[in-house]
Amino acid sequence: MSRKIKALIVDDEQLARDSVKEHLKRHPKIEIAGECGNGFEAVKFVHEHKPDLIFLDIQMPKLDGFDVIELLSENLPQIIFITAFDEYALKAFEAQAMDYLLKPVKAERFDKSVKRALEKLEGDTGEKIGKLVDHNRDSSRPLSRILIRDGVNVTILDPEDVIYIEASDDYVKFHTAEKYWLKSERMSNLEKNLDPRIFCRIHRSFIININFMVRIEPYSKESRIVKLKDGKTLPVSKNGYSRLMELM
């Protein structure tokens, strides 16, 4: 391979980024395309500059390393995770047999991980790390925030502000009071992770936040509709109706 590998270093601590740069001096094939101090910058950078390899710290403010992966779901570059000692993160890595570097990073381990990443880049075997994101999510607790990437910008939604969710091909639309947000996600997966005390799947294509519901009205002999606070109406399926009744 003649061209240089473009690498991005993401860590909120300057000293940690310096440490990666120091290690990279031993790898002339890799050129440092940029450094980011937080997850937002990282998402933006990846979309604008398409690096081949990211050195990604897990512990960062607001958007951690796992969140960054979730937001970069398509066209993921090769990732080398770097983490401080954190039992939750380590568990997530080990459960997926993922490669990661533990701080402080030893030269030997660093070189090994880089070598492996370069081989994968040459062989172009896209590794699936989407699962890691799911695993990291604490399944015992409902989703406390929804991460949405809109081009290069990242928005964090509070589930309580979502009025209803609509399925739209491979995407879902999160409708809030101001606007709707698109995200690539499956309805069934979302349904599972939302707080079951306030969210109800009333239809194959709709999940509503019951705090925004006004009433249920009969529509035809077999079907019903719900009326929302903003005046909008949504269809309720037979199963959806029984789920709604159960919840209330």
Added chain:
Amino acid sequence: MHPAFRSGKDMIVAGLLWSPVAFWTIFLHRTLSGSDLSSSAILLVPPMILLLGIAISVWYICKGLPFEKGNILYFIVRHSLTMIMILAVWLGVSSGYSGLLNENFASGNWSELFSSSLPLLTGTGIFTYLLSILIYYLFLANERIRAAEKEILQKQLEASRSELEALKTTIHPHFLFNTLNLISPLIKRSPSQASELISHLSEFLIYSFEHSIKTKSTLRDEIEHIKNYLGVEKFRLGDRLETEFKLQKGTSDIQVPPLILLPVVENSVKHGISQLLEGGNIRIETIIKEEHLVIIVSNPYEENAKKPRGRGHGLNNLKKRLKLYYKGEGGILTGKKESFFKVKIFIPLSKGAEIE
């Protein structure tokens, strides 16, 4: 020590118990024998004083022969024999005394008078002996109960002490790991900064370890400790961490329980500053308000932060510690306002010097 000699009050009580017995015996003797009061008194006062001595010394017998269930027969036999022996000696000595009276006072037959009062004296002797042992055994039982109560209180005290120990903040291993992670790149980049970091860390550790067994510190030392802690964190967080101290004059020398500031400031760093993209300012202020020293720690926080794991543990422990230390008069208050988190620590001033 003997219960009658523990205080002046006890002696008065013993005297009050003895006098009616003595007077009653003398009066009874006069009535029964038909002699005059002064003769009865001359004959019986010395034996009655001797009897008081006996009543007092019975205490040691009672102490050596505890009243226990399942051993009642032995108990009765022992006391009966002891009583017979003591009373026999007492009557013998009293009889000798009456003989002396006979020789020295011509008027009246003292020995005969004494012989006629033998049944009365025997009865008084038995009564006194039984009354004494009854009082002593009640006293011993009471003492045992009090000792048991004292033991329970002692145990409770020890329990709360060890709870206090356990509640003291321990150094989080994550903090040590993170700091070591900083040192290694810093050594290459700037050895002088690395040594500065190490000196902050070592002073931080020395204070933490020393005060994990001590129960007293001053606000000045606590602030110094926090400055070392923040000095370390400053290397990690860089420009994102700013600090501000505003200490009211005269508060530095106030005595406080050690390691009360660390859990609060750790909280500010962990859940506040390090969750903010741009970081922020940790402000530590001390004021004296009415009867309390109030330490206020405030920091901005990120409302959209990922829910951190294990939140509030350190603050809850601190709350319990202060409650134990000051028996409810000290404590902490927490509050959130406009994306600022504030913790107020209340230290009662009057109790400051009383902490053990």
